[in-house]
Amino acid sequence: MKKFFLTAILAGALSLPAFAADYTIIAPANPGGGWDQTARTIQTVMQAEGISGNVQVQNVPGAGGTIGLAQFSSQSKGNGNALIVGGYVMVGAILTNNSPVTLKDVTPIARLTGEYEAIVVPASSPFQTMADLVEALKKDPGAVSWGGGSAGGTDHILVGQIAKASGVDPTKINYIAFSGGGEALAAILGSQVSAGVSGYGEFESQIKAGTLRLLAISSDARIDGIDGPTLKESGVDVSIQNWRMIAAAPGITDEQKAAISADIEKLVKSAGWQENLKTKGWQDTYLAGAAFEEQLAKDIAATEATLKDIGLVK
Structure with missing residues (x-):
């Protein structure tokens, strides 16, 4: 009898999942x-x-x-x-x-x-392509304002890399840091900044609705489901995730x-x-x-x- 119970207990123990x-x-x-x-x-x-x-x-x-x-x-x-x-x-x-x-x-x-970064402008923006934005940046870096997340974060780093890759002094960029995605989005949609930078997901619904225009994505290659060129395709040799x-x-x-x-x-x-x-x-x-x-x-x-x-x- 004891042997039976022992066998049953062991069998039960062995049937339990072995969590790491x-x-x-x-x-x-x-x-x-x-x-x-x-x-x-x-x-x-x-x-x-x-x-x-x-x-x-x-x-x-x-x-x-x-x-x-x-x-x-x-x-x-x-x-x-x-x-x-x-x-x-x-x-x-x-x-x-x-x-x-x-x-x-x-x-x-x-x-x-x-998550890859997206560079967007409001639908009413004169910038139709990333090349247009870079041309304006080269002409007068301070006149192009970029809205994104916290200073020193991914958005800010990307703008610095875009400037450097375009032959612009990164210390001259006009980057405006917002504490939250909602604040940044409102500023971009309201044309308070020239362009916006954030993870693609932050802008996806507005891009699909046509209120924001996607100029470029920071991936090495195009991403399925995202209708927009990479920065590299646009002549800016930068990728970041x-x-x-x-x-x-x-x-x-x-x-x-x-x-x-x-x-x-x-x-x-x-x-x-x-x-x-x-x-x-x-x-x-x-x-x-x-x-x-x-x-x-x-x-x-x-x-x-x-x-x-x-x-x-x-």
């Missing part, structure tokens, strides 16, 4: 933003796909993600169950805020998604890193994740391991160079 780990993910921003949406999508999909039994998300907003990064770095050392979401905006924030904590203080795991990543705690073992990397690979290959990419309009730019670390180093170096060109970093 429970995770706590830091979203270093307020609820509702891109990093928060990324963290909560990971949470939902990991649990639904059986990758993890329990995933918690904690919001630690402030200073372009550097407050959450600092807290994560100091409180999670060696913790194989701790993760943080971040992205390209954080790279610029670390530099402009002169943050003592950088991405060297965490363990990068993978780039997950990317506002990517989002996942990183683990500092000081973890090789075994912990391998386990986390395996779970993230399962996540991005899952049907649930791929479905979320479609519904949210996120580009799948998954890149992991040494390839991601190499690309991250290149992005940090390029961002630092651009912010120095603009004059935001010495």
